Amino acid sequence: MKRHALADYPRESCGLVVAGSYRPLANHATDPAAHFRIDDADYLAHAGAIEAIVHSHPDGPPHPSAADMRGQIDSAVPWAILATDGERCSEPILWGDGVPVPDLIGREFRHGVTDCYALVRDWFLLERGIRLPDFPRDDEWWHAGGNLYLDHFADAGFSVVRSGEAVAGDVALMTVLSPVPNHAGVVLDGGLLLHHLPRRLSRREPFGPWHRQIVHILRHKDLAHG
Known part of the structure; x- marks a missing residue:
């Protein structure tokens, strides 16, 4: 995931986690520096087996936007974000129903994930x-x-x-x-x-x-x- 995010910078990288493995995919968005879109054929090829949808935030925050949250809810599978500046990359931030719930006390604040x-x-x-x-x-x-x-x-x-x-x-x-x-x-x-x-x-x-x-x-x- 990190290698893909760094390689695609300053475009948003995107991919799927299937059977425990990350599968990098092409970003078909019209503005790939600000958005991502996975081709329907790529998505349908793994329908029913997708464990997470992953994308990067080039020079962006390590938390979901409202659009990210809406996409996660609509897809009904967890999403992950990696924030990168082209040289460094965060660990994947995973959220969505089905993701293990962290301890209620002592968790770090992250908008849309642990707020x-x-x-x-x-x-x-x-x-x-x-x-x-x-x-x-x-x-x-x-x-x-x-x-x-x-x-x-x-x-x-x-x-x-x-x-x-x-x-x-x-x-x-x-x-x-x-x-x-x-x-x-x-x-x-x-x-x-x-x-x-x-x-x-x-x-x-x-x-x-x-x-x-x-x-x-x-x-x-x-x-x-x-």
Whole structure:
């Protein structure tokens, strides 16, 4: 994968993982420096056996764009990204349902892969057996007028409850230097909050200091408390 990404720089490399092996393919995009497209014949030749779709980000970030996230969801197989400057290349960043879930505590922040919403999704999957939908998003979407949480929380099965009634398993929506809620965490027993901020490791910490940032407390329909 790395050799292919370096060899194709400054174009995006692309390929498939089939039967545990990486198969480099040609990039048929009209603008291969900014996008990739795998030929339909190449894709169909391995349909049903594809374990991951791989592409590089030349001089780009080591995390998915909203378009990458949308493509991964539509393909229903994991995707991987390698960031390269033509001389160095990152390790593949793999994401998507079916990829092993990292530990909830102490994970590094990576937009779209292990960010605050990913932590909420992973907690619900591991602790409650509930698979929340993912939503494609660009990094720092709130600066571009996005409103990820308020636009989608109902689609994910949540409704608003009064903040004074928060119990373990509820989700706190918060603002961090943003006019709209751009951060989320899971309320835990013992007055704790599980959350993940950029440039920090995911952590449990006292919920109290975050009360001033809270916009809404959400409760999932499958976790209704009597």
